[in-house]
Each structure stands twice: as structure tokens, then as C-alpha cells.
Amino acid sequence: MNDTAKVIGAIVLIGLGVFFFRSGSAKIEQSQDFPDGTHWICLACKAEFAKSLDEVADWNSANPEKSIPCPKCSESRSVRASKCPLPECGRHFTGSMVEINGEVCCPICKKPVP
Ligand SMILES: [Zn+2]
Ligand SMILES: [Zn+2]
Known part of the structure; x- marks a missing residue:
């Protein structure tokens, strides 16, 4: 194996590593931990509701100071919750x-x- 082949081999390996790292982490975020989005409990009226990751990301970028509004009472006093499977x-x-x-x-x- 000459030097050029070694360099090309290294570049290919790095490229594959980045590809697997990216696709792996995106998969975990979407399907494993949050198969049906994120779960929330409203501290004002105790309503339980779910929001997709996209909805949460949109809300957070538009309203960085506020938590997700409750669909029942519209208060922004929700906290992240877990759901019993x-x-x-x-x-x-x-x-x-x-x-x-x-x-x-x-x-x-x-x-x-x-
Ligand atoms: Zn509420
Ligand atoms: Zn339970």
C-alpha cells in the first residue's frame, strides 16, 4: 500500500464514521426514546398531553422563555413527563x-x- 492509498483509505474511513454517527443519533432521537413524541403534564390543570419533537422544537425557537402551552387551559406551565408504556x-x-x-x-x- 503506497501513501496515496493510505490517505484515501483514511478519508473514506472518516467519512463513513461521520455518516454512521449522524444516522445513528438521528434514529435514536426519533424512534427509540420518543416513539410518539414527548409527554407533558400541565401544572395548572393537571392535563396530560403529547407533543411531537417538531412541535416542541418550533415552540422553543419561537418562545424560548415559555414552556409548551396546555391544549386544555392554554397556560404555559407544563413540565416534561414520562408515559407509562x-x-x-x-x-x-x-x-x-x-x-x-x-x-x-x-x-x-x-x-x-x-
Ligand atoms: Zn392546563
Ligand atoms: Zn402505569
């Missing part, structure tokens, strides 16, 4: 999952989550 529960909650008998459980229905 169990279909019979599906409630939103702030904070993290709880551990019961060594299993990670939803803090509302107290059942182990998958």
Missing part, C-alpha cells in the same frame, strides 16, 4: 420509575414495565 395504564408522570421487588415499575399503576 402499559396499555391499561398509559398515565403520565414526572420523575422516574420506581423499583418494587427488584423490578422497574410505573409509579402510578405500580406494575413492572417491559
Whole structure:
């Protein structure tokens, strides 16, 4: 292998690395963590609602000082929440999952989550 081949090889490797890094991180953001957008709880009326990542990004760039407005009471007093993945529960909650008998459980229905 001569020097030119080595340089070309290095450039190709860097290019592939950047490509995989970009596509990998975009995938995680879209599908793994937020399959149906982001979840919110309104502190004013306790409504639970979801917003897509695009809606949140649009709102944040237009209103950097305010949090997402509640669709029910229009107050900008919402906080990010997690959603229980169990279909019979599906409630939103702030904070993290709880551990019961060594299993990670939803803090509302107290059942182990998958
Ligand atoms: Zn509200
Ligand atoms: Zn639950």
C-alpha cells in the first residue's frame, strides 16, 4: 500500500464514521426514546398531553422563555413527563420509575414495565 492509498483509505474511513454517527443519533432521537413524541403534564390543570419533537422544537425557537402551552387551559406551565408504556395504564408522570421487588415499575399503576 503506497501513501496515496493510505490517505484515501483514511478519508473514506472518516467519512463513513461521520455518516454512521449522524444516522445513528438521528434514529435514536426519533424512534427509540420518543416513539410518539414527548409527554407533558400541565401544572395548572393537571392535563396530560403529547407533543411531537417538531412541535416542541418550533415552540422553543419561537418562545424560548415559555414552556409548551396546555391544549386544555392554554397556560404555559407544563413540565416534561414520562408515559407509562402499559396499555391499561398509559398515565403520565414526572420523575422516574420506581423499583418494587427488584423490578422497574410505573409509579402510578405500580406494575413492572417491559
Ligand atoms: Zn392546563
Ligand atoms: Zn402505569
